[in-house]
Amino acid sequence: MSNKTFSVCPSRRAFLKNLVFMTSSATLASANPFLGDEENNRLKKGEMFYRRLGKTNLFVSEISLGGSPVPEEALLRQIIERGVNYIDTSCTYMNGNSERMIGKLCKNIGREKVQVGTKFHLRRNWNEESIIDSVNGSLRRLDTDYIDVLLIHGARNEENLTDERVIGAFEKLKKQGKYRFRGLSCHTNHHRVVKKAVECGYYDMIQLGYNVFDIQDTEKEIKTYDDYLGESGIRHLISLAHSKDVGIIAMKTLKVGGRRQNLAKYKTGNTSLFQAMLKWALENKNISSAVIEMLTYEEMEEDLGVVGLSLSAEESKNLFRYVAENSVDFCHMCGLCQESCPYFVKTTEILRYLAYYEGYDKRALAKKAYSKLKPEQTAFSCRDCGACEKACLYGVAVRKRIREAHRILSC
Ligand code: SF4
Ligand code: SF4
Missing domain, CATH: 3.20.20.100 (NADP-dependent oxidoreductase domain)
Structure with a gap:
């Protein structure tokens, strides 16, 4: 221009x-x-x-x-x-x-x-x-x-x-x-x-x-x-x-x-x-x-x-x-939960792919991105310790959401 x-x-x-x-x-x-x-x-x-x-x-x-x-x-x-x-x-x-x-x-x-x-x-x-x-x-x-x-x-x-x-x-x-x-x-x-x-x-x-x-x-x-x-x-x-x-x-x-x-x-x-x-x-x-x-x-x-x-x-x-009606479990992608996970679950990445699926209607892209994660980086490795949720400033139910992500994105 x-x-x-x-x-x-x-x-x-x-x-x-x-x-x-x-x-x-x-x-x-x-x-x-x-x-x-x-x-x-x-x-x-x-x-x-x-x-x-x-x-x-x-x-x-x-x-x-x-x-x-x-x-x-x-x-x-x-x-x-x-x-x-x-x-x-x-x-x-x-x-x-x-x-x-x-x-x-x-x-x-x-x-x-x-x-x-x-x-x-x-x-x-x-x-x-x-x-x-x-x-x-x-x-x-x-x-x-x-x-x-x-x-x-x-x-x-x-x-x-x-x-x-x-x-x-x-x-x-x-x-x-x-x-x-x-x-x-x-x-x-x-x-x-x-x-x-x-x-x-x-x-x-x-x-x-x-x-x-x-x-x-x-x-x-x-x-x-x-x-x-x-x-x-x-x-x-x-x-x-x-x-x-x-x-x-x-x-x-x-x-x-x-x-x-x-x-x-x-x-x-x-x-x-x-x-x-x-x-x-x-x-x-x-x-x-x-x-x-x-x-x-x-x-x-x-x-x-x-x-x-x-x-x-x-x-x-x-x-x-x-x-006000939609802010529950809204992830800001700050990365704090992922840094806090002692088992190296890629929580923030999983939540990003979930946002692609739910928020942008990019379903194929979300599933493809999720399929590239190793099983040990997903909810499979989660030991329910809760460290991710303690780290999250926004009260996101990380454990629930990564399990939902697995159910939605792995099929
Ligand atoms: S609850 Fe699961 S995902 Fe969260 S920090 Fe612990 S092992 Fe990682
Ligand atoms: S800490 Fe909370 S806001 Fe930050 S990436 Fe994790 S879930 Fe999202």
Whole structure:
């Protein structure tokens, strides 16, 4: 997406254009004129608003497209025509077909119209070479010379962020011009991973789960919507990232019972529950974009329909009602239960797969992911010691849930 069509004054336009193509630098963050300046961090073109993604200086659409899975090409084109300019994918999404489909789109409509974020994994016996191989594979599938944002997929161990093999791969790939900005996605251990990513100063952006269930004080009785929306742990981390000019993209914003579930009772007039959730997430000005899957024209209309709108009092009320009625056993993926298990049961991972099944209606993916766990990592090895539930700040009935997961996901 070129900046030249934004309706801003010529001098600012030229300034922004230059900034968008700047590489990141440690010095930029401290001297950045955008920090704390909301007007300069948000621009409008057509129906879409764009927010600056931290020190990348990219302007990304407030709603971006998730690539797991990618919609068929006609819909994909329409989503881009409606102003979405950031697509999130990964080397493993749709067995590589997500990157292939995005690559084909970029060839057809022009590479510069889309900013692509893709990821590599740190899995079994990974090293510098395996990371470089993975990124080269992504470039081939995307049929492009460069990746806009290269992320570590699901970083869960903070030590990996500054591991010399990771840094070595990032540096070599950077020298070869194979990516512009670097970041990580994080599903678990946010409190340690995000803090380290921000404090080490090496990363330009972070993609992390952020949704209406992010409650801060789990001891406090939940009476009002504000109790839910108060400073949550995740919100603190997002503010910390913003203070260092590290961009944030929110994922898992529509964390509910799947689009097929009947959620009509939480509607407010024409505003669906999903729309209220998206509005809520985008009210946090420290977030640049919410990444959402759009697989049908109806979903596209629903999701893009919230751009530029704020959450009304009535919508807040219904959102609160929804959260109040559905927060029991809601897992925040903090990872504390898994760390506490003396028998190495992968509780957090199991609960994540269960959320794929129950919350996103990704049943095949959930079962496939679960099938890769060894029996000794599942409820089979649980000795009922209760350590996981003692560790959980949110009162999740971990033992009951991992057994439910086994019943649902192993058949
Ligand atoms: S109750 Fe089971 S899953 Fe939980 S910590 Fe103990 S052995 Fe691990
Ligand atoms: S069950 Fe509780 S401790 Fe375990 S990951 Fe979820 S929120 Fe964290």
